[in-house]
Amino acid sequence: MSQHTREGSITSDHIKVTKRHGNSFRDKLYLPAIYDGVKVTFKHLFKNLNNINDIETLRYPEEQPTDITQRWRGLHRLTHRADNSIACVACFMCSTACPSNCIFIEATQRQDGKDEKMPASFFIDTLECIFCGYCVEACPCDAIRMDTGIFSLTGNKREDFVMNKEQLLSHKGAFAEEISCARN
Amino acid sequence: MTTAAIIVAVASFALGALLALLTIPVLVWLERRVAGLVQDRLGPNRTNIGGFRLGGVVQSFADVVKLLLKEEYYPSHIKSGRWLFMLAPVITFVAALLAFMAIPFADTLVINGESLRISALPINYGIFWYMAISSIGVLGVIFGGWLSHNKYSLLGAARAGSMVISYELPLGLSILAFIITYDTIDFNAMVQFQSGTFFGFLPAWGILVQPLAAIILIVSLFAETNRNPFTVAEGESEIVAGFMTEYTAMKFAMYFMGEYVAMNTASAVIITMIFGGYQIPWVSTEMLLENFSVFAFSLMVIIPLIITVLIRWMRKNNRVRPSIKADGGRDFETKVLTIAMVGMTLLVEAILIYLVFLSESSLANSIAVTLFQIVVFVVKLMLFNIFFILIRWSVPRFRYDQVQKLGWYYLLPLALLNIIVTAIVVVGVSL
Numbered sequence: 001m002s003q004h005t006r007e008g009s010i011t012s013d014h015i016k017v018t019k020r021h022g023n024s025f026r027d028k029l030y031l032p033a034i035y036d037g038v039k040v041t042f043k044h045l046f047k048n049l050n051n052i053n054d055i056e057t058l059r060y061p062e063e064q065p066t067d068i069t070q071r072w073r074g075l076h077r078l079t080h081r082a083d084n085s086i087a088c089v090a091c092f093m094c095s096t097a098c099p100s101n102c103i104f105i106e107a108t109q110r111q112d113g114k115d116e117k118m119p120a121s122f123f124i125d126t127l128e129c130i131f132c133g134y135c136v137e138a139c140p141c142d143a144i145r146m147d148t149g150i151f152s153l154t155g156n157k158r159e160d161f162v163m164n165k166e167q168l169l170s171h172k173g174a175f176a177e178e179i180s181c182a183r184n
Numbered sequence: 185m186t187t188a189a190i191i192v193a194v195a196s197f198a199l200g201a202l203l204a205l206l207t208i209p210v211l212v213w214l215e216r217r218v219a220g221l222v223q224d225r226l227g228p229n230r231t232n233i234g235g236f237r238l239g240g241v242v243q244s245f246a247d248v249v250k251l252l253l254k255e256e257y258y259p260s261h262i263k264s265g266r267w268l269f270m271l272a273p274v275i276t277f278v279a280a281l282l283a284f285m286a287i288p289f290a291d292t293l294v295i296n297g298e299s300l301r302i303s304a305l306p307i308n309y310g311i312f313w314y315m316a317i318s319s320i321g322v323l324g325v326i327f328g329g330w331l332s333h334n335k336y337s338l339l340g341a342a343r344a345g346s347m348v349i350s351y352e353l354p355l356g357l358s359i360l361a362f363i364i365t366y367d368t369i370d371f372n373a374m375v376q377f378q379s380g381t382f383f384g385f386l387p388a389w390g391i392l393v394q395p396l397a398a399i400i401l402i403v404s405l406f407a408e409t410n411r412n413p414f415t416v417a418e419g420e421s422e423i424v425a426g427f428m429t430e431y432t433a434m435k436f437a438m439y440f441m442g443e444y445v446a447m448n449t450a451s452a453v454i455i456t457m458i459f460g461g462y463q464i465p466w467v468s469t470e471m472l473l474e475n476f477s478v479f480a481f482s483l484m485v486i487i488p489l490i491i492t493v494l495i496r497w498m499r500k501n502n503r504v505r506p507s508i509k510a511d512g513g514r515d516f517e518t519k520v521l522t523i524a525m526v527g528m529t530l531l532v533e534a535i536l537i538y539l540v541f542l543s544e545s546s547l548a549n550s551i552a553v554t555l556f557q558i559v560v561f562v563v564k565l566m567l568f569n570i571f572f573i574l575i576r577w578s579v580p581r582f583r584y585d586q587v588q589k590l591g592w593y594y595l596l597p598l599a600l601l602n603i604i605v606t607a608i609v610v611v612g613v614s615l
Contacts (some may be wrong), residue, residue: 034579037578038578053222
């Protein structure tokens with residue numbers, strides 16, 4: 001034992017002794033503890049029975065969540081330019097970055113002279129999507145964002161979950177900066 | 185047998201079956217709602233039929249439909265013992281159901297000098313019936329666990345077996361103490377004993393006459409019903425679902441319902457043996473019959489008061505928050521239920537007025553008293569079921585060696601000691 005080396009540094013008033021429970025007669029009886037526990041649960045039961053609307057459960061769907069933050073990744077959207085045309089230049093950065101390969105883009109020539117390319121079609125398979133946000137990070141044009149705040153996506157068949165370009169363009173941003181910050 | 189005897193027998197059998205079976209969905213719902221409220225949640229409250237949600241009790245029926253329509257699945261390694269695999273949950277369920285049948289719901293009804301028992305099985309050895317039948321229930325658990333050919337199931341079954349040897353003995357010994365005290369093995373006579381008084385002012389309820397045996401009885405019955413804190417046979421954090429691991433669909437539902445029937449039965453036995461059964465304290469059946477008009481008048485005052493409180497509570501709580509526009513038909517439901525409750529109250533008042541002022545028949549009076557006792561019994565049963573549920577959501581599970589230790593080291597010696605003391609006191613009093 002290395003007590004000699006310790007004796008100098010540790011004195012008895014430095015040692016914290018944790019009190020062990022369960023050895024007293026009251027603890028061993030066990031019934032007083034059950035009584036205390038039931039008292040707590042019954043208090044909650046009675047309080048909530050008395051006024052059930054005090055419970056802070058969100059009554060979804062009548063009540064919608066109000067605590068979605070700006071950084072929360074909802075359903076994707078494609079942003080617009082100032083003249084309401086699509087901001088995307090079909091550079092394929094997002095579909096390259098996508099870890100679940102759920103973005104399908106077909107490029108075409110852009111005629112209005114603002115840029116050279118634009119997507120002819122832009123599909124996101126939201127059943128494959130893992131909502132990681134890498135596409136948003138990868139986009140050099142601020143053309144794809146996940147700031148719609150849409151958390152509930154429902155459909156009757158699998159095809160309903162494949163978002164096309166028009167659907168993605170129609171989603172509104174839930175927060176500021178409606179148009180693309182990089183292309184206008 | 186006279187016609188009256190046959191009618192009473194059929195009616196009380198129907199009542200017993202209904203009380204045992206119809207309480208299952210209510211208890212499942214109650215468990216989930218109480219669990220929710222205890223944990224500051226809501227619990228299931230959405231399912232409804234035409235806007236009537238009744239606090240969400242409809243959910244249980246939806247669950248039954250779901251369980252009935254589920255795929256029948258058998259593990260492929262169960263070959264020759266499939267019938268036993270299917271029989272196992274039935275054993276548990278039926279044992280719990282049969283054990284309930286000996287419980288008296290009201291005092292014996294005397295019609296033309298013939299006394300008729302108001303219990304599904306008119307037997308005078310009720311406590312033996314209960315002990316014999318209810319301990320069969322664990323056989324279903326052991327069969328199910330063994331036949332599943334699954335380590336978790338086998339462990340669950342082994343634990344259930346070990347539970348039996350740890351609680352069955354204290355249970356029997358504590359019941360023995362009650363038999364010595366009440367000097368009967370008949371449930372109805374036990375309740376009649378408890379309608380007297382004790383030390384002149386206390387109701388002679390088992391919990392006051394025999395506190396130690398009452399506590400041992402309650403603890404053992406919690407173990408017998410496989411309820412928390414003694415759910416060692418299905419500890420989901422250790423052995424998945426224990427003996428139920430391989431069970432699906434209605435076979436699982438049989439185990440599940442069996443647990444609730446067993447809980448209901450245990451509540452009924454506890455009420456009958458130590459909480460005065462169908463009696464309200466200090467008042468025996470003879471007193472009710474002799475002072476029928478006093479009894480009827482006090483009922484006429486009390487029932488509207490209770491209904492008023494209930495309606496006010498419902499109007500306060502059966503609505504949505506002010507911030508929500510759609511109330512999902514809650515207003516309409518509240519209105520209909522209020523009308524129904526007021527109508528029923530008026531009906532009961534009219535019947536009581538008729539019985540007191542116009543009717544001369546003593547038979548009608550005794551039937552009214554019997555109905556009142558049935559209502560008291562059901563209320564007590566539900567209160568004790570809520571106590572069972574509250575305990576489940578308050579107390580963590582025992583480790584399974586701790587259950588054995590509790591049974592063998594604490595409950596068994598205490599029960600033996602209690603029997604000796606009881607015997608000495610009973611002999612001393614009778615000398």
